[in-house]
Amino acid sequence: MMIEFSKVAFVDSVYDLRRLPGQLVPEIAFAGRSNVGKSSLINTLVNRKNLVKTSSKPGKTESLNFFKVEGGLHLVDLPGYGFARKDQKTREAWQDLISGYIISRTALVCVVVIIDIRHELKQLDREMVDWLASNGKPFLIVYTKADKLSNNEQAKQAAALDAALNIRPAERLLFSSQTGQGREELRKRLAEAAGQAD
Incomplete structure (x- = not known):
């Protein structure tokens, strides 16, 4: 399967699991705490500046946003988790939307979990990874904002996060x-994940 990551188009914003598009192609979802750089990562992945709207305000994404990549793949931008300033009802609705989608979606071949490399592992990130593992959902950890650290600091922080998550370097x-x-490594891994769905 030849995935053309730079040929991508917006498909739909879904606020209700009953309105999900048909499961015609493999799907890769992007999860992360609010304001972790999820939108920027997706834009970089597909080589576009504003495909996914970025915001300095956390909690901007409130729906499952589907993007079609040429070659037969959907990218799904999930609402950020753990944003405290939204009311409890809204947060619970987001969680139901995210968990309901991940659990029920047979087309989902990988969840990219985005974690800021600069910080110690946050409880919400640990819970997300543990939850994916316990439900048998394939995932890939991406430590983002690596440019903020020197190469030595990157290695040190990545090793600490690996240990905290109990994963091997090959898993992130x-x-x-x-x-x-x-970017190229992420494209390669995602194309492989999509190929495994055939």
């Missing part, structure tokens, strides 16, 4: 939307 990659670090 380092990424920067500023420098493009990790």
